[in-house]
Amino acid sequence: MKTEIVTTKPIEGQKPGTSGLRKKTRMFMAPGYVENFVQAIFNAIGGAAGKTFVVGGDGRFFNAAAIQTILRMAAANGAVRVIVGQNGLLSTPAASHLIRLHGTDGGMILSASHNPGGVDQDFGLKFNTANGGPAPENVTEAIFAHTRTVDSYRILKSGDLDLSTPGAQSLGTMTVDVVDPVQDYQALMETLFDFDKIRKMLANGFTLRFDAMHAVTGPYAKAVLEGALGAPDGTVLNAIPSEDFGGGHPDPNPVWAKTLMDLMMSEAAPDFGAASDGDGDRNMIVGRGLYITPSDSLAVLAANAHLAPGYAAGLAGVARSMPTSRASDRVAERIGIRHYETPTGWKFFGNLLDAGLVTLCGEESAGTGSDHVREKDGLWAVLLWLNILAERKVSVAEIMTDHWRTYGRDYYSRHDYEAVPSEIAERLMADLRARLTDLAGQSFAGQTVSAADEFSYTDPVDGTVSSNQGIRITFEGDARSVLRLSGTGTEGTTLRVYLEQYAPPSADHKRHTQEALIGVRNAVAEISGVATLTGRTQPDVMT
Numbered sequence: 316m317k318t319e320i321v322t323t324k325p326i327e328g329q330k331p332g333t334s335g336l337r338k339k340t341r342m343f344m345a346p347g348y349v350e351n352f353v354q355a356i357f358n359a360i361g362g363a364a365g366k367t368f369v370v371g372g373d374g375r376f377f378n379a380a381a382i383q384t385i386l387r388m389a390a391a392n393g394a395v396r397v398i399v400g401q402n403g404l405l406s407t408p409a410a411s412h413l414i415r416l417h418g419t420d421g422g423m424i425l426s427a428s429h430n431p432g433g434v435d436q437d438f439g440l441k442f443n444t445a446n447g448g449p450a451p452e453n454v455t456e457a458i459f460a461h462t463r464t465v466d467s468y469r470i471l472k473s474g475d476l477d478l479s480t481p482g483a484q485s486l487g488t489m490t491v492d493v494v495d496p497v498q499d500y501q502a503l504m505e506t507l508f509d510f511d512k513i514r515k516m517l518a519n520g521f522t523l524r525f526d527a528m529h530a531v532t533g534p535y536a537k538a539v540l541e542g543a544l545g546a547p548d549g550t551v552l553n554a555i556p557s558e559d560f561g562g563g564h565p566d567p568n569p570v571w572a573k574t575l576m577d578l579m580m581s582e583a584a585p586d587f588g589a590a591s592d593g594d595g596d597r598n599m600i601v602g603r604g605l606y607i608t609p610s611d612s613l614a615v616l617a618a619n620a621h622l623a624p625g626y627a628a629g630l631a632g633v634a635r636s637m638p639t640s641r642a643s644d645r646v647a648e649r650i651g652i653r654h655y656e657t658p659t660g661w662k663f664f665g666n667l668l669d670a671g672l673v674t675l676c677g678e679e680s681a682g683t684g685s686d687h688v689r690e691k692d693g694l695w696a697v698l699l700w701l702n703i704l705a706e707r708k709v710s711v712a713e714i715m716t717d718h719w720r721t722y723g724r725d726y727y728s729r730h731d732y733e734a735v736p737s738e739i740a741e742r743l744m745a746d747l748r749a750r751l752t753d754l755a756g757q758s759f760a761g762q763t764v765s766a767a768d769e770f771s772y773t774d775p776v777d778g779t780v781s782s783n784q785g786i787r788i789t790f791e792g793d794a795r796s797v798l799r800l801s802g803t804g805t806e807g808t809t810l811r812v813y814l815e816q817y818a819p820p821s822a823d824h825k826r827h828t829q830e831a832l833i834g835v836r837n838a839v840a841e842i843s844g845v846a847t848l849t850g851r852t853q854p855d856v857m858t
C-alpha cells in the first residue's frame with residue numbers, strides 16, 4: 316500500500332471550542348477538511364510515528380467515513396496501532412476508558428455530543444490526550460496553530476476496512492484492533508458499583524426507564540441495565556443508535572427528552588427515569604414526579620457516593636464548572652472536603668483528577684463524572700444513583716427533600732438565547748464588562764448587586780490562567796447569575812444566562828423553579844439589556 320503526500324492549504328474555521336472542533340456536517344465533508352484537521356493534530360503532538368490511538372464515535376452521519384480517513388492517515392503517519400470500536404462506535408466515556416486501559420497516546424472521538432446529527436446537522440472531532448481526557452488548552456491551541464500552517468497531509472491509498480467484527484487486522488504496517496465497545500466499560504462499572512444490590516432492588520419491583528435517545532448509549536444500557544442487572548426488556552427506550560438520532564436532539568433535558576419527562580410526571584411513572592446524550596457523556600435524572608437539576612444531582616452524589624463500593628473511602632474533593640450551582644460546595648464544606656470552581660468545559664477537570672485533588676466533577680449542562688475516566692459519564696451517573704437508592708431504600712423525592720432540609724436548596728435554571736448574531740452577543744458582553752466595576756451596590760428591579768466580576772481561573776496544578784470565562788453577578792439575598800457565550804454552537808452565538816436563588820434549610824423548598832427565580836431574572840434582564848439588544852423577550856430554551 317502506498318502513502319500519498321497530498322498538498323493542501325489551511326482551511327478557515329478550524330478553531331476547537333469548548334469540546335473540540337464542532338461544525339456543520341457538510342463543512343466536515345468538504346474535500347480535505349477532516350484530513351487537514353487530523354494532520355494538524357498529528358503535527359501538534361509531535362507526529363504519530365510509533366504511537367497508539369483509540370478511535371470511535373457516536374455513530375452519527377459521516378462517523379463511519381471519517382473513521383476510515385483517520386485510520387488511513389494514522390497508518391500513513393506511522394502509528395503502530397489503533398483501537399477502534401466495532402462499527403466505529405464508542406461512547407465518549409468508553410473511549411476515555413480504553414485510552415487509559417491500554418495506555419495509548421490519546422484518541423480521537425467523533426461526535427457533536429447532544430447536537431442533532433445528519434447531513435444538514437452537526438459533526439465534531441475531538442482529540443483526547445493520554446490521560447483519557449479532552450486535550451487541554453495548550454494542546455488545542457497548538458492544534459489550531461497547525462491548522463493555519465499545514466501544507467500537506469499523509470494518507471494511505473487503500474480501500475475501506477470492515478469494522479463490523481471484533482479482531483485485529485492490518486492497514487499497511489499498522490494494526491487495527493476492532494473491539495466490542497461495551498465489554499471493558501461494563502467491567503469497569505462492575506468494579507465501582509454493587510451490581511448484586513442493584514439487581515436485588517430491581518428484582519424486588521423497583522422500576523426504571525432509560526431513554527438512550529437513538530444514540531450511542533443504547534447498546535451500553537441494554538447490556539448493563541437489561542443484561543447484567545436484569546431489568547425487564549423495554550427498560551431501555553430508543554436503544555438502537557441511528558445516524559440522525561431518530562430525527563431528534565439527543566440532548567437529555569426536560570425539553571428534548573419530553574416523552575420521558577411526560578411519563579415521569581404521569582400516574583404511570585416508574586420509580587426512576589434517566590436519559591443520556593448523543594455520545595453518552597451527559598445524563599438526566601428524574602424521580603417519580605420530580606426532575607433533578609444536574610447541579611443538585613452533583614450535590615446528592617457528592618453527599619452519598621461513599622455508599623457505592625468504588626467510593627467507600629470517601630471523596631478527595633468535588634469540582635464544578637463556574638455556572639453550576641453552589642449546591643455541591645455546600646456539601647463539600649459540611650463534609651470537609653476540597654471544592655473547586657472551574658471554567659466551563661470538561662478539560663478543566665483533568666488536572667484536578669490527575670493530581671488526586673478531586674474525585675467527583677460536574678457541570679450544570681447534565682455532565683457528571685469521577686476519576687474512573689477523564690470524561691463525564693452518563694450511564695455511570697445513573698448507576699451511582701441506582702446504587703445509592705439500593706442502599707438507602709427511599710424514593711428519589713425523599714432523597715431530595717432530605718438533602719434540601721440538610722443543605723438548603725439552590726433553585727436553578729439556565730436560559731439560552733440561541734443563534735444570536737455574533738456581533739450583538741459580543742456587544743452585550745462587552746457593554747456589561749465595561750460596567751462591571753460600577754454594579755456593586757446598585758439596585759435593579761428591586762435586587763441589590765453585592766458583587767460582579769469576570770471569572771478568571773488559575774489552574775492549581777500547572778498555573779495556567781484562563782481569563783474571560785463568563786460574568787458573575789451576585790445579589791443580596793443569596794441569588795447569583797452568570798452570563799457567558801457558548802463555545803459549542805454552530806450557528807451564530809448562543810447567549811447563556813444562568814440563574815440561581817438559594818433557599819436555606821428551613822425555607823420553603825416546594826416553590827416552582829421559574830417563580831423562585833423571577834427576582835434575579837428580572838434584575839439580570841435589566842442589567843444586561845438582553846431584550847433591547849437581541850430583540851428577544853423570551854429565551855429559546857429554559858432548562
Ligand code: G1P
Pocket residue numbers: 333334428636659660661678679680682800801802803804811
Ligand atoms: C456546553 C456546556 C458545557 C459542556 C460543553 C460540552 O458548552 O455548557 O458545560 O462542557 O457543552 O458538552 P457551551 O456551549 O456552553 O460552551
Ligand code: ZN
Pocket residue numbers: 407427428429592593594595596597
Ligand atoms: Zn456529550
